[in-house]
Amino acid sequence: MSSRLGPTESFRGRRMNLLGIPKKIDFESPASWLSRAALSQGVSIKEFRKFITLHQKADADMAFTQKYVRHVAKVTNQAARDFEFVQYVLTSLRILDRHGGEYLLGDNLNARYRFCPVCLAEQRIKVFALEWRFKAWRWCPLHQCMMRDRCPHCRAFPTLPGDMLNAGLGRAGIATLDRCLCCGELLETGWQSVMNTFDSSLLNPWGEALMNNGRAVLSALACRKIRIKGEEGEFSLSALRRIQRYGLLPHGHIASVHDEAV
Numbered sequence: 683m684s685s686r687l688g689p690t691e692s693f694r695g696r697r698m699n700l701l702g703i704p705k706k707i708d709f710e711s712p713a714s715w716l717s718r719a720a721l722s723q724g725v726s727i728k729e730f731r732k733f734i735t736l737h738q739k740a741d742a743d744m745a746f747t748q749k750y751v752r753h754v755a756k757v758t759n760q761a762a763r764d765f766e767f768v769q770y771v772l773t774s775l776r777i778l779d780r781h782g783g784e785y786l787l788g789d790n791l792n793a794r795y796r797f798c799p800v801c802l803a804e805q806r807i808k809v810f811a812l813e814w815r816f817k818a819w820r821w822c823p824l825h826q827c828m829m830r831d832r833c834p835h836c837r838a839f840p841t842l843p844g845d846m847l848n849a850g851l852g853r854a855g856i857a858t859l860d861r862c863l864c865c866g867e868l869l870e871t872g873w874q875s876v877m878n879t880f881d882s883s884l885l886n887p888w889g890e891a892l893m894n895n896g897r898a899v900l901s902a903l904a905c906r907k908i909r910i911k912g913e914e915g916e917f918s919l920s921a922l923r924r925i926q927r928y929g930l931l932p933h934g935h936i937a938s939v940h941d942e943a944v
């Protein structure tokens with residue numbers, strides 16, 4: 683980038699590949715990274731999408747195919763390997779669920795996420811993990827707590843990518859993704875009191891099995907094979923499709939232990 687040009691001028695002029703884009707965190711969802719990347723350039727998501735040739739109506743997570751990752755990494759000066767994990771998981775998902783409509787929360791225009799308030803409180807760089815977009819990811823195994831569906835202050839559902847530049851109260855903007863895009867307050871408020879509150883004994887055996895299967899979804903997508911309790915050996919990814927058809931994934935309400943949306 684020329685020293686005579688500010689980031690926004692350079693961006694608008696499309697003179698060269700972008701500099702100063704935050705590094706994508708390994709497990710971070712593409713939509714989370716896009717939100718931070720647009721902010722780093724002082725532009726809206728709409729403008730940033732244009733630059734990286736991401737269709738305005740495309741699902742910002744599902745769009746990250748191997749070919750697209752190569753393009754985005756090049757124009758944003760990122761290492762393609764930083765996208766490897768999410769690209770692999772999303773490629774597995776596409777085999778099962780071409781557009782993500784069955785496994786992911788929200789749709790391409792309104793990609794919704796849950797979040798673990800303890801994870802957000804502990805992260806040095808605040809990001810949304812790819813697994814947080816999965817319907818089946820209902821509790822955080824790191825902190826033994828249920829995921830939150832809504833901002834604890836204004837009750838808005840987190841959706842990404844978000845225009846951080848104009849987010850929050852009075853469109854004053856938010857600097858980090860642990861703030862609500864609607865009201866600007868901290869999403870992790872009260873995180874200390876939710877740590878280690880998930881108690882599987884509160885669930886009936888059916889609910890517990892659903893929760894465990896839900897967690898297995900992500901490891902199945904990451905490894906492209908799945909182990910089923912009570913059955914020997916490993917199964918291919920298509921076994922996951924069968925499990926889903928039998929209603930064995932926590933895609934609906936599980937139990938009245940939590941104020942959750944599905």
Ligand SMILES: [Zn+2]
Nearest residue numbers: 798801822825
């Ligand atoms: Zn957590």
Ligand SMILES: [Zn+2]
Nearest residue numbers: 833836862865
């Ligand atoms: Zn809020």
